[in-house]
Amino acid sequence: MNKLYVVGIGPGAYEKMTIEASQALSKSDVIIGYTVYVDLVKEHFPGKEFMTTPMKKEVDRCVLAFEEAMNGKTVSMICSGDAGVYGMSGLMYEIGTRYPEVELEIIPGVTAATGGAAVLGAPLIHDFCLISLSDLLTPWEKIEARLLSASQADFVICLYNPSSKKRHDYLEKACDLMLQYKAPDTVCGIVGNIGREGESMQVMTLEELKKTSVDMFTTVFVGNSQTKEIGGKMVTPRGYKNV
Amino acid sequence: MNKLYVVGIGPGAYEKMTIEASQALSKSDVIIGYTVYVDLVKEHFPGKEFMTTPMKKEVDRCVLAFEEAMNGKTVSMICSGDAGVYGMSGLMYEIGTRYPEVELEIIPGVTAATGGAAVLGAPLIHDFCLISLSDLLTPWEKIEARLLSASQADFVICLYNPSSKKRHDYLEKACDLMLQYKAPDTVCGIVGNIGREGESMQVMTLEELKKTSVDMFTTVFVGNSQTKEIGGKMVTPRGYKNV
Structure with a gap:
């Protein structure tokens, strides 16, 4: 089954990420997120494919993540703070009903x-x-x-x-x-x-x-x-x- | 100034700790906490001095942490989840007024x-x-x-x-x-x-x-x-x- 991580990266600094979050990003082929958050993690995960969509394009971002996972890639969708607090994990479950082959794993983080x-x-x-x-x-x-x-x-x-x-x-x-x-x-x-x-x-x-x-x-x-x-x-x- | 970390270790598994929390424990001479939490981290930080106090002895545990810091040691007081959510960080500030030489640093974690x-x-x-x-x-x-x-x-x-x-x-x-x-x-x-x-x-x-x-x-x-x-x-x- 294709794996898609939804990762809360914490407030911003790399050190405020959990070890589990860092491991998920390391295991991923593609890291997807809002531009600002991708810029926060980029330097710590060299060699990864990064994809961004602008603010207010959350649905597009979720679809992109599922499509990449359907292409056989291991994908991390990143959010600042915790993905489950005003974050993307809810929308990912809602859109995920269209992609039953993809298994979601939510990785919690430190929220604001x-x-x-x-x-x-x-x-x-x-x-x-x-x-x-x-x-x-x-x-x-x-x-x-x-x-x-x-x-x-x-x-x-x-x-x-x-x-x-x-x-x-x-x-x-x-x-x-x-x-x-x-x-x-x-x-x-x-x-x-x-x-x-x-x-x-x-x-x-x-x-x-x-x-x-x-x-x-x-x-x-x-x-x-x-x-x-x-x-x-x-x-x-x-x-x-x-x- | 003597440093005292108050560290939220997250839900339990080592990987759910933040990188910053792990770094604080690595830098510490002494790790203090409720017995159950100390047992959760012990194997990952060999060579440290571990001290425990039982449940409901929270004030004693705080005093112990400050006294160790006053003895010149770098100390981490650990809590499960986040130290600031029904955790020890509040009591540490209250008791800390007696120890103005000790600088507190709160390290957030993933709460339940x-x-x-x-x-x-x-x-x-x-x-x-x-x-x-x-x-x-x-x-x-x-x-x-x-x-x-x-x-x-x-x-x-x-x-x-x-x-x-x-x-x-x-x-x-x-x-x-x-x-x-x-x-x-x-x-x-x-x-x-x-x-x-x-x-x-x-x-x-x-x-x-x-x-x-x-x-x-x-x-x-x-x-x-x-x-x-x-x-x-x-x-x-x-x-x-x-x-």
């Missing part, structure tokens, strides 16, 4: 939530939600309901896709919603370019976050009622009872 | 949510919550409120610590709460012993999950309204709009 958390300190120690602010495929009302529910139940919230050219005020809107249930001095943090050149982090309050501009390479963390700042780091305790 | 998702298919493609059913440090009312809020807002939900000897009926109670907002035929999945010997997975409905017994090595996934079964795998689409 956990990669960014390690830079900020320990913001995700307790129950948390991941919410994407992109309304490309999800109605904004659904995103709004999730921000409100998660805030009301005192979850730590990690925001993916907090901004884009067309959605520059979405983070501000999201903060206004979270402020309905979370205190203005809730400890928050932002991390930019996790595990890549120019990595940056900043700890601030929710009130300050509301006035902060972020780009599409930023991951945003909003604490729960117990989250605190310790020595410039964002730290959420293990629970609500004294330890 | 993403490791288990890769085994089940692609359940976490869209917004999701992690909720621990352990009420050791969190009041049960808080857990209940989170299960209800997350279900009402149609999050995919991943449950950590779904059972223990003392809490054998907690998963059933959690299912009853989720069933207030999620349909009985919601696609769910369980994964046991992720990335270890005896790894197992099963896809079922929420109604069936309610009647299922799980142990403490199981991670539970409850889909959103769009999650489906494709060829025995659990797959959540990228959004609510047609792609």
Whole structure:
């Protein structure tokens, strides 16, 4: 049976990839991905055939991967972070129904939530939600309901896709919603370019976050009622009872 | 400055560790952790000094790690999965205030949510919550409120610590709460012993999950309204709009 790996390469730096991910890429004839991610791994896997498709051409990219596997090649489809978190593994299963001869293997990786958390300190120690602010495929009302529910139940919230050219005020809107249930001095943090050149982090309050501009390479963390700042780091305790 | 790594070793198998995690353990003189995790890595790092403390002795384990670092040794404190997800990195920052000479570096890893998702298919493609059913440090009312809020807002939900000897009926109670907002035929999945010997997975409905017994090595996934079964795998689409 033809093998097709769907590989989460982690935040960016080669060292943040799992050993298993590196082994899958080594075993592959062809490595397929969005241009930016292919450029991140290229130098570490010389002699491989690399194929790229642009952003928003995800379906084409999946079909390309299956077609290459059908041609008898061992193929890796790469995603940044984890392929199963806002990644390509779901679409691969959906399109895979057309290619029953191809066996999919998903190789997990470090997603921006956990990669960014390690830079900020320990913001995700307790129950948390991941919410994407992109309304490309999800109605904004659904995103709004999730921000409100998660805030009301005192979850730590990690925001993916907090901004884009067309959605520059979405983070501000999201903060206004979270402020309905979370205190203005809730400890928050932002991390930019996790595990890549120019990595940056900043700890601030929710009130300050509301006035902060972020780009599409930023991951945003909003604490729960117990989250605190310790020595410039964002730290959420293990629970609500004294330890 | 003395260096202390807090390392997420991933689900268990050596290959599921990041390259960076493996490098940190190689650089360390001492590797400290809960007995089970130390046994998982021991054979891959010969010649290291290994130290273990039993379950529920987390504070002692942190103090031990800092004391060894103060003695001039390079130390790795290891956790299964990611050190920042229900892991030790938060407590390390809290106890670290007593040891300002020691510099902490958190090395992220693959947590059970993403490791288990890769085994089940692609359940976490869209917004999701992690909720621990352990009420050791969190009041049960808080857990209940989170299960209800997350279900009402149609999050995919991943449950950590779904059972223990003392809490054998907690998963059933959690299912009853989720069933207030999620349909009985919601696609769910369980994964046991992720990335270890005896790894197992099963896809079922929420109604069936309610009647299922799980142990403490199981991670539970409850889909959103769009999650489906494709060829025995659990797959959540990228959004609510047609792609």
